[in-house]
Amino acid sequence: MSKVKLKKYGLKDIMYFTNKPKERENKIQSASSAKTAATFKCNEKAAQRHPDEQYFVIENIIDRGKGVKSYQMKKQDGTEAAFFRAGQYVVIRQEIDGKLIARPVSISSGPVDTLEGKLELTVKMVENGFLSKYIIENWKVGDVVRTSGPQGLFYYEGFRDEKHVIACSGGSGITPILSMARAIASGDEDFKLTILYGSRTKADILFAEEFAEVLKATDKVKLVNVLSDEEADDCEHGFISAELVKKYAGDEKFSLFASGPQAMYEFLDKEADKLNLDLKHYRKEIFGSIKEPWTLPGYPAEAKDKVFKLKVKMCNSEYDIPCNANENMLVALERAGIAGPNRCRGGVCGWCRSRLVSGDVFIPELTDGRRGADKRYGYIHPCASFALSDVEIEIPNRK
Amino acid sequence: MGNSRFDCVVIGAGIAGMSAAITVANAGKKVLLLDQHNLPGGCASSFVRGRIEFDASLHEFCGLGKPGRWELPGRIMMEEHKLGIDWIWIPEMYRCIGTTRSGKHFDVKLPTGVDNVINAMEEIVPGSKEPMKVFMDLARECVEANDYFSANMSTVKKDGFLKTDSLYYMKNFSNFLKVAERPFNEVMRNIGMPEDAIDILDVYWTYIGADYSKMSFVHQAWMFYQYANVEPTITRDNAHGMTMACMERFRELGGELWLNTKAHKVCGDKDGNIIGVMTDVGMVETNYVIANVNPEIAYNKLLDENIKVPEREYKRVNAEKHGIRFFNAYVACNKSIEELGIEDYTIFMPGSFDNAKNIKDSKSYEDNTHSVVVIYNVVNPDASPKGTTVMTFTICYTEDVWGDFTQREYVHKKQELFQKVMDNFEKDTGIIIHDCIEEIELATPWTFAHFLNTPEGTSYGYMVDNWDTMLSRLMAIRKDQPIKGFKTCGAAGARGDGYNMTYTNGNDIGKIILEEMEG
Incomplete structure (x- = not known):
């Protein structure tokens, strides 16, 4: 093939080329021979x-x-x-x-x-x-x-969430909401937070003093106690319903945050439907595994109450342990003292990700947070998987 | 307990580590691959938020080639390693929006296909057709010379550098010899490229992170030609899917993968011979170790005191400067690309096209809003659920800019920056996303330092520089690995950064270890 003619480049440039490795070597030879790895601010902060x-x-x-x-x-x-x-x-x-x-x-x-x-x-x-x-x-x-270090995705995200957040919370599910209220008071978060806090009676309300302190410090937080089993002047009565959410939302757009027990979510999911919210405007704090998988659609009834054999490969070790079909597979690993890394226990963080070598498992859709390729290549999150047969898995090292 | 003796142990299942492990296993050796994380892949990974899965890092795989005409990385991955990856080709180079040094505003698109690019440039900057032809011809020669070089890397001279057949190069690659190591912008000027065209071609600097007034011509020319000639690629399953395909193949070849398993020390006997790796689960015996880590970490932390590291190696790692590091905004919208009016896969939004200014700005937080966005759904309808769009904005830094922030201000700094980036994007393109963001994750050099454990959170190894060019590194690929039975691979290696380069480098190093095994 004919080449382009380069007027401005010639033999001296070829010399320049061939000298480059030597130039690099000279630069290397003139550097310090200190045997210490430097530390960096970025790595320290991380x-x-x-x-x-x-x-x-x-x-x-x-x-x-x-x-x-x-x-x-x-x-x-x-x-x-x-x-x-x-x-x-x-x-x-x-x-x-x-x-x-x-x-x-x-x-x-x-x-x-x-x-x-x-x-x-x-x-x-x-x-x-x-x-x-x-x-x-x-x-x-x-x-x-x-x-561990801090984990989880249940927090305010200004690029996604509306400026007004209505937090629906029940029982001790109030804790992350209290943290949010405190963060608003200290100036670390900036949004308007209306808390609908469900308790059975006034006596069941948690953190009353702590909230009083927050309310004194900021006018961006509003607390509404919702009592199911008692009527009181300064409280709403009943459950946290779509009507109640609408009452406190007014005409403003809002994001709905929910934090509470599984029963509250089941009720709230139906109420949220009535509010016609975009998916992004309804966020739930779910951690903890699914209980009673046999109540979910698609669960093969014959597996319930069985105890299967679980063969586990972890690096250069192998274990044969029992696996109760009624509990998620991470529990079986924990009972045997060989559980590897795990965090959310609700299928979403992926920390317990393991390879399913053989056998059948039930993975409830609600807590199936696996990557697409992991589904195709046969990987599972044991915290959100239930054995349906004898199973063999390969897990990350525990430490 | 199982047998803990292996022919070779590879530490770190990043892109180069996976490649090296497959290369060695492919030769029938028993290989153990270790990673300190619970997930293999290093940068080649993904994460799930709600109903969205984000690719952690793959923007465009450069220079893969196509079935029947694979380029070097493609030949290794698809023909030698036989990976089951479902690739998608991207039929465009980029759109870029900004102002050149002459003060002209451009919003232009470069298609793929060498002739198409030449014609498009002529339309964008009249007078650039002839120099573009010369540029493309020189670039093609660089690709061919690089292929020839890569296939002939096994003979070493007395001084440790590779032996090359100068007569063959003189005969076949004389222009390559003349321009390859000259600075890119200087070559462009000397072949008569108009200044506005140089600015528009320089926009790729974000993907290399180097100063084009100093960086060798071959680096940018190789990349540009590969993008133009064979189209960039992504994988249908995102980068984690690529990793899974690698690990599936590695397993088929009899390889063992231990996750969440840290290698604490590479151990030597009294004479300095490699005898094993001390891991979280005890000693693993082996005489050959490949570490997918920066050599400075290998020399200062990984090798035990029995293994002699030549003084020249300490000097080498001390001479190096760390490469670029990133801010990434992973954004998913609850609207389709049609609803958003998006047509382009890659959009560079440099503000100013002035490469020197951009390099200067990349050393600061305030001035650096030079971003590039890739929008996966434009070429991959399976990138996210129907009715949604998933995109990644990237900004690169050449210094440890983020290291100065306090824990308390960190989140605000991330948000403030993305607000600027998003405002610029909306202003430049007219595409409105701020009201439909469903999931978002903002990653900074802190994030990469956390997940990759690299110095300063860099993902690009050592900075390609005027004194430290890709070619002179390649000439020294064996000289830079003087310890028998122990090699390093990855972005800090001879070929530099990028999926293509690190995968190829892993293969290079795997082959060098195999040669040492053969004695």
Whole structure:
């Protein structure tokens, strides 16, 4: 092929070319031979923001009654705690009977407290709740608590959410909403928050004093207590309905945030339908696994109550363990003391992602947060999968 | 417990690590691939928010080729490694909107196809047709010379550099020898390219992150020609799908993948021979290790004290400057591209096309709003659910600009920046997205530092520079890997950054290790 003629380039440029490697070598030879890897501000900030783990000392415990306690903690090493978005959670990692159990717990303090190393977690004792029962009965002042960094996607996002957020909350589901209210009061978040807080009676209302403090500090937060089993002058009566949401929304556009027990979501989903909201305007904090998968459509009834064999490959080890069909597969791994990384326990964070080698599993659609290619290549999130036969899986290393 | 002896251990399942692992396994060796994360892929990954799955990093795979006419990376991935990837070709180069140094405003599109690009440039900047022809011819020669070079990298001279057949180059690639290492903009000027056209061609700098008044011609010429000639690609399953295809093939070849498993030390015996890797699950015996990490991390943290690192290697890593790092806004709208009025896959919005100004701005937070957006649904209808659109905005930085922010202001800084980027996008294109964002995630160098563990959160390894060109790195590919049984691969390697380059580099390094195994 004929080549273009280059008038301005000639033999000296070929010399320039051939000398380049030598030029590079000279530059290398003139550099320092120091044997230290530099540290960088960016990496340090990232490590503060997203620590693998944090250790706190419990400084104060507030018994809020009805099996709810708040634990006010401070970083053990005296440094700042990881800053977070109000509404996020941390994963508690607690050794119980020699087995490492992990559960997500909402943060009830505001993000600004992390600058003093402080964090407040609020735990409600759940019936049959393995870790919550342990915490409520055992954690005492002076204990050291191991947590993950902040996790979760239930927070205000100005580019997506409307300026006015109506938060529907029930029981201890109020904790992430309290954190949001505190963040507004401290100036770390900027939106208008109307909280519809459902309780059975006035006596069941949590964090009344804490909210009073927030309301004093900012006029952007409004709290409406909604009582189902009692009538009171300054409270709404009944359940959190579409009508009630409309009443407090007025003519303004709004985003609906929901945080509460599974039963509240089931009720609220129907009410939200009546409000004709875009998908993006209705956000739910769901963590914790699906209970009673056999009540869901598509579940093969014969699997219920069975105990299957679960063969697990983890790096260079293999285990044969039982797997109760009624519990998600992560629970089987935890019971055997071999659970790998996990965070949300609701199928969305992907941290427990594992390869399904053989066998059948049931994956409820509501909590199927897998990547598209993972579905096609046969990967599952054990926290949101239920065994339907003997199963073999390959899991990430536990640590 | 299982047998923990392997022919080769690859540390880090990033793009180059996966490639190296497949290359070695493909030769019948027993290979262990380790990654400290619970997910393989490194940059080649994705994440789910609500009903949307975002590609973490793949904008455009450059220079893959097509079935029957694969280019170098395509030949390795599809013919040698036999990966089951469903590629999608992008029938356009880019649209760019901004003002050149002469003060003229341009909003132009470059199609694919070498002749199409030449003709389009002539229409955009009259007088650029002839120089464009010369440019394309030189660029083609660069691609051919690079292919020839890549196929002949095995003979080493006494001084450690590769032995090349100068007569063959003189005969076949004489223009390549003359211009390859000259600065890109200088070559453009010397072949008579109009200044406005130079500005428009320079817009790709965001994808290389280098100063075009200093960077070698070959770098940009190779990339530009590949984009023009064979069309850029993405994968139907996004980058995580590419990773899954790699891992599926690796497993078929008998490879083992251990996730969430950190390699703490590469261990040597008293004589400095590699004997194994200490991992989270104990010692794994092997005599050959490939690490998909920056060499500075390998030398200072990974190798134990028995393994002798030549002083020259410390000097080399100390001489290097870290490459560019990114701010990414992953945005999903609850409207289709038709509803939004989107037609283009890639839109560069530099504001000013002045490369020197842009390089200067890339060292600051306030001045840097030079962004590029890719809109996946334009070429991949499966990129997100029907009625939605998924796009990624990117800004690059050449310094650790984000390292100065406090924890408390960090989120506000991310939001403030994206607000500016979105305002510019809406103003430049007339496409309105601010009222229909359904999911959004803003990632900064902090985010990349967290997930990739690279110095300063860079994703591009070491900066390509006037003294540290791709070709001189390639000439030293073996000299830069002097430790027997231990090699590094990745974006900080000889070929630099990008999916194509890192995948090819992993293959290069895999082959070098195989040669050492053969003795």
